[in-house]
Amino acid sequence: MLNIENLHLSFGGIKALQGINFEAREGEITGVIGPNGAGKTSLFNVISGFYAPGQGRVSFGGRDITTMSPDKRAALGVARTFQNIALFRGMTVLDNIKLGGHTRLQTNVWQALRYFGAAQREELELRREIEERVIDFLEIDHIRKFPITMLPYGLQKRVELGRALAMRPKVLLLDEPVAGMNREETADMARFILDVQEQFGTTILLVEHDMHMVMDICSHIVVLNFGQQIASGTPAEVSKDPAVIEAYLGAAA
Amino acid sequence: MGQFVQFAINGVMAGAIYALIAVGIVSVYKATKVVNFAHGYLIMFGAYFYFTFSVIIPNQPWAPEWLLSWQPDWLVAQKADLPMFSPMGAVLDWVSNLPRIVLGLTGALIANAIVGRIIERVLMRPLMGQSVFAMIMVTVGLISIMSGTASLIWTADAANVPFLSPSAPVKFEAFGTTIFLLGTDLVNMVLALLMFAAIVAFVKFTKGGIAIRATAEDQSTAYSMGISVPKVFSRAWVLASTTGAIAGAILATRNGISPSLGLFGFSVLAIVLMGGLDSYVGVLIAAMTVGVLEAMTQWKLGGSWAEIVPYVAVLIVLIWRPHGLMGQKEVERI
Amino acid sequence: MINANLKNSYAADERVLNNTYKQMFVYGMMIVLALFTFFANDYMILIASQMGILLIAVVGINILTGYTGLVSLGHGAFVAIGAYSVTIFANLAEGIIPAGVMPFFAMPFAVALAALIGVLVGLPSLRVKGLYLAVATLAANFIVIFLIEEDLFQPWTGGMVGLTTHAPNFFGWVLDTKREMFGMIAVIGFLALLAAQNLIRTRIGRAFIAIRDRDYSAEILGISLLRYKLTSFALSAAYCGLAGALLAYFFARILPEQFELTLSLNLVAALIIGGMGRSMGPVFGVIIVVLVPELIKVLFSSAVGGSASAAQFRAPLQEIAFGLLLVLFLLKEPLGINQIVDRILRAANRWPFARG
Ligand SMILES: Nc1ncnc2c1ncn2[C@@H]1O[C@H](COP(=O)(O)OP(=O)(O)O)[C@@H](O)[C@H]1O
Ligand SMILES: [Mg+2]
Numbered sequence: 001m002l003n004i005e006n007l008h009l010s011f012g013g014i015k016a017l018q019g020i021n022f023e024a025r026e027g028e029i030t031g032v033i034g035p036n037g038a039g040k041t042s043l044f045n046v047i048s049g050f051y052a053p054g055q056g057r058v059s060f061g062g063r064d065i066t067t068m069s070p071d072k073r074a075a076l077g078v079a080r081t082f083q084n085i086a087l088f089r090g091m092t093v094l095d096n097i098k099l100g101g102h103t104r105l106q107t108n109v110w111q112a113l114r115y116f117g118a119a120q121r122e123e124l125e126l127r128r129e130i131e132e133r134v135i136d137f138l139e140i141d142h143i144r145k146f147p148i149t150m151l152p153y154g155l156q157k158r159v160e161l162g163r164a165l166a167m168r169p170k171v172l173l174l175d176e177p178v179a180g181m182n183r184e185e186t187a188d189m190a191r192f193i194l195d196v197q198e199q200f201g202t203t204i205l206l207v208e209h210d211m212h213m214v215m216d217i218c219s220h221i222v223v224l225n226f227g228q229q230i231a232s233g234t235p236a237e238v239s240k241d242p243a244v245i246e247a248y249l250g251a252a253a
Numbered sequence: 254m255g256q257f258v259q260f261a262i263n264g265v266m267a268g269a270i271y272a273l274i275a276v277g278i279v280s281v282y283k284a285t286k287v288v289n290f291a292h293g294y295l296i297m298f299g300a301y302f303y304f305t306f307s308v309i310i311p312n313q314p315w316a317p318e319w320l321l322s323w324q325p326d327w328l329v330a331q332k333a334d335l336p337m338f339s340p341m342g343a344v345l346d347w348v349s350n351l352p353r354i355v356l357g358l359t360g361a362l363i364a365n366a367i368v369g370r371i372i373e374r375v376l377m378r379p380l381m382g383q384s385v386f387a388m389i390m391v392t393v394g395l396i397s398i399m400s401g402t403a404s405l406i407w408t409a410d411a412a413n414v415p416f417l418s419p420s421a422p423v424k425f426e427a428f429g430t431t432i433f434l435l436g437t438d439l440v441n442m443v444l445a446l447l448m449f450a451a452i453v454a455f456v457k458f459t460k461g462g463i464a465i466r467a468t469a470e471d472q473s474t475a476y477s478m479g480i481s482v483p484k485v486f487s488r489a490w491v492l493a494s495t496t497g498a499i500a501g502a503i504l505a506t507r508n509g510i511s512p513s514l515g516l517f518g519f520s521v522l523a524i525v526l527m528g529g530l531d532s533y534v535g536v537l538i539a540a541m542t543v544g545v546l547e548a549m550t551q552w553k554l555g556g557s558w559a560e561i562v563p564y565v566a567v568l569i570v571l572i573w574r575p576h577g578l579m580g581q582k583e584v585e586r587i
Numbered sequence: 588m589i590n591a592n593l594k595n596s597y598a599a600d601e602r603v604l605n606n607t608y609k610q611m612f613v614y615g616m617m618i619v620l621a622l623f624t625f626f627a628n629d630y631m632i633l634i635a636s637q638m639g640i641l642l643i644a645v646v647g648i649n650i651l652t653g654y655t656g657l658v659s660l661g662h663g664a665f666v667a668i669g670a671y672s673v674t675i676f677a678n679l680a681e682g683i684i685p686a687g688v689m690p691f692f693a694m695p696f697a698v699a700l701a702a703l704i705g706v707l708v709g710l711p712s713l714r715v716k717g718l719y720l721a722v723a724t725l726a727a728n729f730i731v732i733f734l735i736e737e738d739l740f741q742p743w744t745g746g747m748v749g750l751t752t753h754a755p756n757f758f759g760w761v762l763d764t765k766r767e768m769f770g771m772i773a774v775i776g777f778l779a780l781l782a783a784q785n786l787i788r789t790r791i792g793r794a795f796i797a798i799r800d801r802d803y804s805a806e807i808l809g810i811s812l813l814r815y816k817l818t819s820f821a822l823s824a825a826y827c828g829l830a831g832a833l834l835a836y837f838f839a840r841i842l843p844e845q846f847e848l849t850l851s852l853n854l855v856a857a858l859i860i861g862g863m864g865r866s867m868g869p870v871f872g873v874i875i876v877v878l879v880p881e882l883i884k885v886l887f888s889s890a891v892g893g894s895a896s897a898a899q900f901r902a903p904l905q906e907i908a909f910g911l912l913l914v915l916f917l918l919k920e921p922l923g924i925n926q927i928v929d930r931i932l933r934a935a936n937r938w939p940f941a942r943g
Binding site: 075080089090091100101102107108109113114119120127128 | 597598600601782783785786788789790791792793794796797799800801803804805806807808809810811812818822864
């Protein structure tokens with residue numbers, strides 16, 4: 001589904017990614033782990049089109065998207081959440097989620113200025129879909145009219161997931177979705193991620209530090225360290241890999 | 254060719270003054286991240302203060318006579334046997350004016366420094382930590398306040414102000430034609446460039462300058478290093494308003510005194526962005542380029558087209574290099 | 588918000604006037620405006636017309652700066668383009684297009700031209716942000732005014748002496764009084780405000796706000812920065828062009844100096860004072876920006892009488908008041924009058940259950 005081939009990226013002297021190779025298989029959850037500064041977020045930024053790789057290829061559904069602009073990738077069905085929540089703080093929860101539907105809507109400027117007619121029909125249709133597919137699904141009906149700034153951290157993360165879901169994504173990149181959450185919130189989020197995979201068949205790429213969660217829900221794991229891919233395989237294979245143990249013990253020590 | 258050189262030299266002389274004005278905008282930006290849209294009005298205040306201290310005050314009935322025109326015996330004796338329009342005569346006239354020039358410059362420097370400090374203290378400091386947009390818009394509001402205040406205070410018709418240096422013409426042969434310059438323009442240019450260099454040296458090498466640069470790099474780090482950020486802010490504003498006072502005095506002698514002096518600031522703002530906002534070298538290059546381009550435009554298309562040269566130039570440069578000639582692009586972290 | 592806010596369908600929830608207070612307010616305003624048109628005295632008509640014209644332009648600035656987060660200090664140029672092109676178009680098309688339908692061609696032409704040039708001026712916004720854009724638009728303003736004044740174009744623009752605009756003629760009905768003109772401004776202004784409000788609650792408006800709040804996050808949702816920034820520029824320029832066309836009709840005489848930097852700064856100041864990115868912000872802002880100088884004028888003439896020497900202080904005082912007002916709002920209430928009004932309304936809505 002999503003293929004990463006020999007990806008290299010550097011910032012001046014820093015080599016953030018050095019020869020990454022893996023596939024996120026259709027309908028599965030692929031985990032990307034590694035210590036801080038390993039290059040996980042940079043990898044996501046390359047996949048979503050913010051950073052141009054120095055070398056290598058990103059392809060999606062067989063199509064080379066390495067040089068495509070971020071908004072075009074989104075239209076193809078690549079959605080993501082950010083490590084530091086990137087919601088629109090000037091809007092309500094509902095409007096944030098509605099933005100997820102942007103590329104599917106057709107309303108042009110003229111129709112928008114008039115509103116009545118095409119624009120209104122489309123807006124109501126979007127509202128209905130979001131209510132059913134996102135707001136009910138993520139159990140956030142009680143906060144739909146709240147401004148983002150009034151929500152606690154955990155709920156903001158959930159709304160960001162909701163915004164991505166409203167895109168009806170084919171592949172969903174989640175950058176540390178449970179970072180900073182307590183046990184209960186983490187369990188909720190893990191359940192939502194599994195539900196997304198099951199109900200919508202979405203391909204998921206997950207960056208996470210919470211090892212329990214990664215081992216539990218991922219079918220395949222890629223391990224990065226200092227920009228290098230040091231291992232990949234099933235959770236069982238990866239957790240026995242000496243290089244991985246070394247990297248994690250080294251980081252912990 | 255001769256014409257070309259003549260206009261090129263005119264352009265460089267104008268460019269040096271642009272650079273002197275620009276230094277004020279760059280310094281305030283470096284220290285505070287505020288781009289002062291009202292800098293032209295600080296210049297205008299400088300010009301009006303110079304006018305006040307070199308023309309209005311010496312003309313008061315209570316002012317001593319030597320202040321308006323210093324005529325010691327030796328000077329009168331020297332003057333008596335000179336032909337009209339001789340270079341020496343221009344120098345002697347300048348000497349007669351010297352007391353009021355000195356008073357004018359000192360007065361303008363001090364008064365403008367006070368204005369700069371008041372602006373920083375009353376308007377800019379309460380905004381520390383606010384959005385860049387809010388700070389810019391405060392300087393936009395400042396434009397109206399300063400321009401209105403100036404027309405309230407200086408209602409008298411503006412008269413000529415004394416040149417800062419002897420205005421003797423300088424002629425020399427080059428490229429087969431005679432190049433003609435005014436001595437005072439040459440001195441202005443040298444003065445402007447020297448001040449420019451002095452400020453760059455100050456920011457590069459002195460302790461106060463290093464504090465400014467550290468603050469520019471990262472305000473909270475500067476704080477934790479024991480740098481008093483508010484002090485840096487007010488120092489930058491005083492620096493801007495004093496260089497502005499000199500630039501204002503020079504402009505007053507070149508272009509005369511009028512409220513439209515404030516508009517000058519906008520062309521310089523364009524130059525500053527062309528140069529790259531926080532790069533002194535880039536801004537110097539941009540100032541010289543615009544000065545010369547303006548002179549060339551004046552030569553080929555006429556004076557009115559020269560007005561828009563800085564604006565056309567900044568648009569072209571920004572489309573070609575969005576962060577100016579020497580500005581640095583920051584990679585946004587996501 | 589305890590009362591008047593219960594919904595039983597998504598359609599009801601998605602309406603602009605989504606509670607009875609807003610509905611009452613808007614319908615009330617329509618009635619007041621209609622009565623005003625017939626019964627206000629000439630002086631009030633003059634002031635209200637100025638407000639209406641300025642309002643349309645500030646609504647445009649609100650789209651660009653308030654919602655999309657792009658700063659322009661040069662939108663006076665688009666007002667100029669609207670004013671000049673409506674006049675020049677009518678002059679050139681005289682005899683070709685019948686007088687009775689001229690405004691139906693001249694006004695759309697003026698608006699379209701302003702929008703087109705808006706796209707051109709907006710081009711730097713793709714590569715530069717914030718401050719750079721402010722200076723780029725400021726530069727564009729100087730250039731446009733310069734070209735209008737320039738000898739080369741003087742046969743069309745009238746150069747420094749300006750142009751005379753004929754009163755608009757709608758199928759033989761010539762709007763030759765200021766009162767009739769105000770009627771037109773009120774109707775167009777109301778529709779313009781409503782259209783902007785519509786725009787903001789559809790995908791296009793949401794895309795604008797997304798770009799303002801976090802541009803990379805907007806991109807990840809499939810919003811093309813190129814397309815939407817330019818759309819925002821075009822729309823805001825179109826609003827300013829429309830304001831310019833009405834201004835030319837209303838004053839019948841246009842001069843290049845009316846559209847200089849002062850106007851551009853006024854537009855942004857009005858928006859800040861009223862409330863950026865809020866639908867009623869431009870309304871509040873324009874009322875203040877037009878009324879305060881007028882108030883100073885009235886107070887001043889009652890204080891000093893007709894003394895000519897004192898009269899020269901009036902303009903500077905107006906200027907200072909304007910600057911102080913802008914600075915005070917930025918320092919004390921950066922969200923503008925809209926925020927103050929919201930606070931009052933919220934308190935009133937809760938009363939007597941709670942205070943504050
Ligand atoms: N925009 C950038 N500019 C410079 N260096 C960057 C940038 N983004 C990331 N880096 C560097 O790349 C490396 C990898 O960072 P990142 O991808 O954020 O790691 P992770 O998400 O695995 O913690 C780090 O050394 C980081 O400092
Ligand atoms: Mg990361």
